[in-house]
Structure formats: C-alpha cells, structure tokens
Amino acid sequence: MPLPEVDAVVIGAGAAGPIVAKELAFAGWRVVLLEKGRWNTPADCRKDDLRNQRNPTLGYPFGPEEEGNPRVFVDLNGRERIVKPSQPGYNNNAFCVGGGTLSYGAMAWRYHPNDFRMRSTYAAKVPRAFENSTLEDWPISYDDLEPYYEKAEWEIGVSGDVSGDPFQGPRRRPLPMPPLPPTREHEILEKGARRLGLHPFSIPMLRNSVPYNGRPACMRCRWCVGFACEVDAKNGTQNTVIPAALATGNLELRTQCAVREILLNDRGNATGVAYFDRDGRLWEQPARYVVVSCGAIESARLLLNSRSRLYPQGLGNRHDWVGRNLQGHTYTGANGLFEEIVYDDLGPGASIAICDYVHGNPGLAGGAMLANEFIRLPYQFVSGIRDPEAPRWGRAHKEFVRRAYRRIIPVQGPTQEIPVFDSRVTLDPRVRDRFGIPVARISGYRHPHTIEISEYTAQRAADWLRASGAVKVWLRRAGRGVSGGQHQAGTCRMGNDPKTSVVDAWCRVHDTDNVYVVDASVHVTNGAYNPVLTIMAIAYRAGQRLAKEGRRA
Amino acid sequence: MAAAAGCARRPAPAAGYRFLTQAEVETLGAWVDTLIPPDEDPGARDAGVVRYIDLQLTRWFRRHQSEYREALAHIDRWARSRAGRGFAGLPLDAREEMLSLMEQGEADRAWFPDGGKAAFELVLAHAMQGFYGNPRHGGNRGYASWKMIGVPPMPVRGREHYEAERTFPEKT
Ligand SMILES: Cc1cc2nc3c(=O)[nH]c(=O)nc-3n(C[C@H](O)[C@H](O)[C@H](O)COP(=O)(O)OP(=O)(O)OC[C@H]3O[C@@H](n4cnc5c(N)ncnc54)[C@H](O)[C@@H]3O)c2cc1C
Numbered sequence: 042m043p044l045p046e047v048d049a050v051v052i053g054a055g056a057a058g059p060i061v062a063k064e065l066a067f068a069g070w071r072v073v074l075l076e077k078g079r080w081n082t083p084a085d086c087r088k089d090d091l092r093n094q095r096n097p098t099l100g101y102p103f104g105p106e107e108e109g110n111p112r113v114f115v116d117l118n119g120r121e122r123i124v125k126p127s128q129p130g131y132n133n134n135a136f137c138v139g140g141g142t143l144s145y146g147a148m149a150w151r152y153h154p155n156d157f158r159m160r161s162t163y164a165a166k167v168p169r170a171f172e173n174s175t176l177e178d179w180p181i182s183y184d185d186l187e188p189y190y191e192k193a194e195w196e197i198g199v200s201g202d203v204s205g206d207p208f209q210g211p212r213r214r215p216l217p218m219p220p221l222p223p224t225r226e227h228e229i230l231e232k233g234a235r236r237l238g239l240h241p242f243s244i245p246m247l248r249n250s251v252p253y254n255g256r257p258a259c260m261r262c263r264w265c266v267g268f269a270c271e272v273d274a275k276n277g278t279q280n281t282v283i284p285a286a287l288a289t290g291n292l293e294l295r296t297q298c299a300v301r302e303i304l305l306n307d308r309g310n311a312t313g314v315a316y317f318d319r320d321g322r323l324w325e326q327p328a329r330y331v332v333v334s335c336g337a338i339e340s341a342r343l344l345l346n347s348r349s350r351l352y353p354q355g356l357g358n359r360h361d362w363v364g365r366n367l368q369g370h371t372y373t374g375a376n377g378l379f380e381e382i383v384y385d386d387l388g389p390g391a392s393i394a395i396c397d398y399v400h401g402n403p404g405l406a407g408g409a410m411l412a413n414e415f416i417r418l419p420y421q422f423v424s425g426i427r428d429p430e431a432p433r434w435g436r437a438h439k440e441f442v443r444r445a446y447r448r449i450i451p452v453q454g455p456t457q458e459i460p461v462f463d464s465r466v467t468l469d470p471r472v473r474d475r476f477g478i479p480v481a482r483i484s485g486y487r488h489p490h491t492i493e494i495s496e497y498t499a500q501r502a503a504d505w506l507r508a509s510g511a512v513k514v515w516l517r518r519a520g521r522g523v524s525g526g527q528h529q530a531g532t533c534r535m536g537n538d539p540k541t542s543v544v545d546a547w548c549r550v551h552d553t554d555n556v557y558v559v560d561a562s563v564h565v566t567n568g569a570y571n572p573v574l575t576i577m578a579i580a581y582r583a584g585q586r587l588a589k590e591g592r593r594a
Numbered sequence: 595m596a597a598a599a600g601c602a603r604r605p606a607p608a609a610g611y612r613f614l615t616q617a618e619v620e621t622l623g624a625w626v627d628t629l630i631p632p633d634e635d636p637g638a639r640d641a642g643v644v645r646y647i648d649l650q651l652t653r654w655f656r657r658h659q660s661e662y663r664e665a666l667a668h669i670d671r672w673a674r675s676r677a678g679r680g681f682a683g684l685p686l687d688a689r690e691e692m693l694s695l696m697e698q699g700e701a702d703r704a705w706f707p708d709g710g711k712a713a714f715e716l717v718l719a720h721a722m723q724g725f726y727g728n729p730r731h732g733g734n735r736g737y738a739s740w741k742m743i744g745v746p747p748m749p750v751r752g753r754e755h756y757e758a759e760r761t762f763p764e765k766t
C-alpha cells in the first residue's frame with residue numbers, strides 16, 4: 042500500500058544511516074528512517090555473559106532473531122550450509138536502533154592517511170599484495186574526511202588522548218573529552234612500550250569520560266563491549282543523532298520494518314522502497330531519494346534484490362561489483378601471562394594502543410593498530426583466552442583459572458586486509474528469510490598476504506607483552522576463511538570508474554540519480570583500525586552534500 | 595510443550611527438573627563434577643551446572659536433547675561394563691580416566707561410535723558455560739566461579755552500589 046511521498050527514505054538505523062537522516066532533517070527534509078530491529082533503552086542492557094553481541098551462546102540480544110533470518114555460508118572447501126545468526130559463518134554485526142553502535146566497544150579511530158592510498162603506497166614496494174587482489178586507492182583522501190572526523194568526534198562524543206600518537210594524520214582540534222584514568226594493565230603496558238621505544242597513548246573512545254551531551258560519565262563496569270550501557274555513557278547513533286533528528290519533527294523512525302527492495306522506474310531511478318512491517322504487512326514508501334545503510338552484507342543483499350528491466354542483475358550491479366570485496370579485519374595478537382595481578386576490574390578494559398605498526402613494516406603492505414583487550418568475562422576467558430597448554434578441565438583446569446584469570450593481558454589488533462574480488466556476498470538461489478526474501482550467501486577467502494601481515498603484527502604484540510614483563514606469551518593467529526563480521530565492509534566500493542566500483546566519491550550509486558549507499562559497504566579498503574568513526578565521517582560528508590545539492594519536493 | 599513433540603515415550607523428568615530424569619541428573623552431575631571438581635571452591639554440580647543444562651535443553655539447546663539422552667545412558671552402561679558400577683558411583687580417578695578416553699576419541703565404540711569425542715566436547719562446553727556464565731541461567735550459583743577467580747559479582751545499577759560491591763576480598 043503506498044504511503045505519502047517523503048523527501049528521503051533512509052534504510053538502516055546503524056552507524057551511518059541516522060547521521061545522514063539527521064543532516065537531512067536538520068536541513069528541513071522530510072525523512073523516514075526504516076530499521077529492521079527494535080528500539081532498546083538503557084534498561085534493556087541485560088548484562089548477560091552468555092547472551093550478548095559478542096558471545097551468542099544463548100543468542101543475540103540486539104539482533105537478529107535466531108529464527109527466520111538465515112544466511113548461507115560457503116567454506117574454504119566449497120561446502121555450503123544454512124546458518125542461523127548465532128552459528129559460525131553468519132558474520133553478524135547487529136540489527137537494532139543504533140546497529141552496532143548500541144553495543145560496540147566504541148573505539149573511535151581515524152584511519153591513517155596511507156589507508157586511503159594503499160596502491161600508491163605499496164604497488165612498487167610490495168607487488169605480491171596486488172596479485173589476485175583488488176587493493177586500490179580511495180577516490181577521496183584523509184584530508185577530504187578530516188573535517189567530518191572532527192564533526193563525528195564532537196557531535197557523537199569521543200574521549201581519549203591521541204596527542205602521543207606521532208603516526209596519525211593532521212587534525213585541527215583535539216578530542217572533546219579527556220581519557221578515563223588508566224587501568225593497571227595500561228600502566229604495565231605503557232612501561233613496556235616505552236622500553237621498546239614505541240609510542241603508547243590512550244585509545245579514542247565514543248564513551249563519556251565526563252558528562253557530555255546531557256548524559257553521564259562511564260561508571261567503568263565489566264560488561265561493556267557486546268552490551269548496551271545502563272547509564273547511557275556509551276555514545277552511539279541511538280542516543281545522539283537519532284533523538285536530535287526526531288526533535289526536529291522532520292524525521293519519522295519506523296522500527297521492526299524490513300525493506301524488501303528499492304523500487305525503480307524505467308529510467309533506472311528509485312521511486313521509493315517496499316518494506317514489511319512488524320506484522321508482516323507489505324508497504325510502499327515513495328521517496329525522492331533512497332539512502333541505503335544496512336551494513337555491508339545486507340546493503341549488498343538489498344541492491345541485489347532490487348531488480349528492474351535496466352538492472353536485471355541488481356541495482357548498481359551492471360559490472361558485477363555489488364557484493365564483491367567483502368572484508369573485515371584479521372584480528373591477531375598475543376596473550377601474556379604475568380607474575381603479578383594485572384586485572385583491576387575497571388571497565389571498559391581496552392585503554393592503551395600503539396600505532397607504530399600500522400604502516401612501514403618491512404616488506405609488508407600494511408599492518409595494524411595494537412591495543413589491549415576489553416575485559417575478558419570469565420566464560421570468554423576459559424573458552425578462548427586461556428593458555429593452550431593449560432588443561433581444559435579437571436582439578437588442574439580449576440587451579441589454572443584461579444591463578445591466571447587476573448594475570449593475563451591480551452594485546453591484539455585489526456590487521457588491514459588485502460581485498461579479494463572473490464570474497465563476496467551473493468543471493469542464495471534457494472534460501473529465503475521469514476518474509477520470503479532471498480538471503481545473503483557469503484563465500485571467499487583471505488588473501489595470503491593478509492595472513493602474512495597478521496603474523497607479523499601478532500609477533501609485535503608478543504614483543505610488547507614480553508617487554509612489559511609477561512613470563513609466558515602465546516599467539517593468537519589468523520584463520521584463512523572469508524572475513525566480515527562486526528567490521529564488515531567493502532561490498533559497494535567507492536570509485537571514480539563505474540566499471541570498477543559501485544558508488545561515486547559522494548556515495549551515489551553510479552547508474553542512478555537518487556540512490557546512495559553510505560555505510561561501511563563503500564570502503565575501498567578497511568584501514569588498520571576499527572572502522573566506525575570512518576563510517577560516521579563518510580556519512581556526515583555524504584549527508585551534508587545531499588542536504589545541500591539534493592532537490593526536495 | 596513442543597519439546598516433547600515426536601517423543602511420546604518421553605520419560606518423566608526428576609522433581610524440580612524440566613527434561614532430565616533422576617538417573618540422568620545423577621550421571622550428569624558426576625560428569626560435570628569430573629570436569630570441574632569441588633575443592634576449596636564449589637564444583638560444577640554444586641554450582642548448578644546440571645540445572646543450567648537441564649533448563650537450556652528445553653530452550654536454546656533443544657536440538658541436543660537426544661544427544662544428552664543417549665550419551666548419559668551410554669556412559670553409564672560403559673561404566674558398568676568396565677567397573678561393574680554406574681558412572682555416578684565411580685570415584686573421581688576412574689571418572690577422569692573415562693572422560694580422558696572420550697576426549698581422545700578412545701572410548702568403547704560399542705557405546706560411542708566416534709570414540710566419545712562429540713559427547714565429551716558438548717558436555718565440556720555446556721559445563722563451562724554453566725559454571726562461568728551468568729547466574730540468571732541457573733548455573734554459577736551464588737557467583738561460585740566469580741568468587742573463585744576473585745571478581746566481584748554483578749553490579750546493581752548505579753555507581754554507589756557498584757563501589758560497595760568492589761569491596762569483595764581480593765584473592766591472590
Ligand atoms: C560487539 C561489537 C563491538 C564493536 N566494537 C567496535 C569498536 O570498538 N570500534 C569500531 O570502530 N567498531 C566496532 N564495532 C563495529 C561497528 O559497530 C560497525 O562497524 C558499525 O556499526 C557498522 O555500521 P553500518 O552503518 O555499516 O552498519 P550497522 O551498524 O550494522 O547498521 C545497519 C542497520 O541496518 C539495519 N538493516 C539491515 N537490513 C535492513 C533492511 N532490509 N531493512 C531495514 N533495516 C535493515 C540493521 O538492523 C542495522 O541496524 C563493533 C561491533 C560490535 C557488534
């Protein structure tokens with residue numbers, strides 16, 4: 042059933058979409074924001090070790106629901122299986138108002154200037170990174186994004202102290218909030234880093250260290266990454282741009298509404314979207330502009346599901362680039378066992394980082410920021426972090442956990458991945474979701490050079506721990522399977538050439554006048570850092586431009 | 595309940611349990627207490643791990659119902675054929691030996707066609723979840739594991755409450 046036309050419909054209330062919605066609403070546009078998941082309040086934080094966005098032993102609290110939302114995963118041997126959200130291979134992030142930003146760890150990194158020009162930086166120096174890869178420069182630079190990084194830092198709210206990071210790109214303003222006081226781990230690792238001549242500093246975080254934006258400071262609980270914040274000190278789109286945009290009266294947020302397809306006319310432009318509401322009723326929302334922001338896997342799926350005579354293979358997919366180059370981050374690092382107690386139970390845990398190994402590593406095309414881990418909840422510890430030589434059960438297991446739990450520091454980092462054309466999202470020809478919509482099918486592998494870089498960064502994490510006094514160190518190594526998950530990106534690449542990209546430098550789908558993709562899908566490469574601040578900056582940039590140049594009714 | 599669908603011969607659960615029979619409660623209790631035995635801190639059984647598994651077998655782990663039913667019956671019969679007593683009646687050392695064989699896939703194939711590996715891993719994962727996870731799911735009774743490793747229990751919302759909880763005695 043068609044509804045009255047609006048100026049713009051934004052699909053997905055995660056990190057990016059709400060920022061565009063806010064920019065448009067502030068410019069007087071009438072905007073509808075459609076979100077598949079629910080609205081949660083701080084009271085829904087449910088600090089549950091077995092059911093959170095990082096540990097779905099008993100399911101995901103912030104979406105998707107376990108039933109009715111399958112995907113298909115194809116492993117390295119070509120075996121395919123239908124996976125539910127909590128099963129390996131699903132590559133989940135989150136489905137709710139705020140998307141990943143409701144429950145994330147909230148590290149707020151700017152990418153390095155060289156992260157935007159990987160080809161220029163490495164083509165001559167590391168040719169093997171370009172074999173069977175789609176490693177490229179972005180059509181925009183760090184300088185193009187700098188003002189929008191700043192806007193995200195001040196408007197969403199970032200604490201930390203990056204003045205000690207000599208590797209960052211130029212910035213005009215410092216961060217708006219100081220860092221939280223250091224933890225015991227922070228102090229131990231800081232000494233170790235200095236001993237090695239490295240440059241440690243306080244991680245920038247989208248978290249209030251002091252009252253900000255009318256909300257209180259962090260109370261430093263143990264349950265941060267993977268959980269919502271019960272005192273609302275963690276800053277996401279759900280407690281910043283969304284309420285601000287709603288307050289203009291120009292935005293309508295509709296939750297539990299899943300978009301099936303973008304509706305297209307004969308000229309190849311969008312006329313609106315078709316979506317199912319919470320009761321399974323199908324609606325048509327006409328709009329002058331359609332802004333896609335469903336996360337890298339679902340945005341690709343939505344474009345592929347939006348077909349017309351002009352786009353028989355899906356919107357924006359004339360040259361078969363939609364869904365390609367799926368990437369995340371290859372997390373590797375090391376765990377160090379210490380003689381003394383290193384754990385002081387002060388959340389969020391992650392606090393200190395070094396960027397010495399982001400670029401300039403011998404013979405390698407890239408690297409990773411390295412940081413200490415968020416607090417390891419007890420079950421997470423025994424299932425993942427414990428010494429692989431320690432007994433898994435029995436009397437000795439108990440002895441080990443009793444002694445080691447508060448004496449282990451994990452250090453790790455997101456190795457920047459070398460994108461691969463065949464790591465991709467397609468539509469599964471058979472499997473459908475609860476609404477009958479074809480689901481995402483995920484297949485591919487990691488580039489061998491990604492593994493090589495991640496091995497190097499893991500060794501550097503081990504060095505750092507040893508220099509900090511660890512008496513025993515063991516590595517966390519990379520798998521070879523396709524990557525995506527919480528840091529999924531790359532599936533609707535930004536570029537100047539419509540033959541080798543999906544959107545232009547302003548996030549407009551090449552073939553159209555009025556369809557934009559604004560989330561992590563547009564990343565050409567995914568940086569050597571967690572992605573969300575870059576996602577936000579790109580959204581501010583695209584949103585401001587659209588508000589200025591778009592034609593309203 | 596739907597859990598019982600297709601299982602008309604479903605035996606009666608033990609009093610206070612939802613799925614496991616009395617005999618199964620005892621066998622599983624001995625099993626998880628071998629994985630996490632009581633010492634100066636509670637073992638898995640006292641910490642409510644059997645309850646955690648029982649509850650989840652009617653919820654999130656419904657798909658594992660028949661695996662549990664089978665594994666618990668078979669480990670018991672294997673124990674009888676080895677030692678003339680049910681698994682729950684064996685001393686810790688004997689139980690440890692049997693679980694080690696299963697871990698290595700070397701249990702009696704008459705009872706475990708894969709040598710016991712799959713059942714071992716299943717119960718191990720669930721035992722660790724129940725023991726170290728959140729008490730709201732029936733395990734980790736009285737914050738047993740969190741006390742054992744020396745981390746304070748759940749904060750009540752609000753900073754003062756949390757500070758109060760932090761006085762939890764620091765273990766070394
Ligand atoms: C536990 C956790 C920790 C993290 N920690 C960090 C961190 O410390 N630093 C960092 O930089 N990043 C972190 N991330 C990652 C970060 O949250 C993501 O990179 C970011 O949220 C991605 O933004 P997005 O806009 O691309 O997509 P999302 O945030 O995933 O938003 C997409 C939204 O679209 C909705 N949607 C999808 N399909 C449809 C449809 N058809 N119709 C309607 N709505 C739809 C979804 O429900 C979802 O809400 C973390 C994520 C998690 C889950």
Ligand code: SF4
Nearest residue numbers: 259260262265270388
């Ligand atoms: S650590 Fe701070 S920001 Fe994170 S959930 Fe706890 S109180 Fe909130």
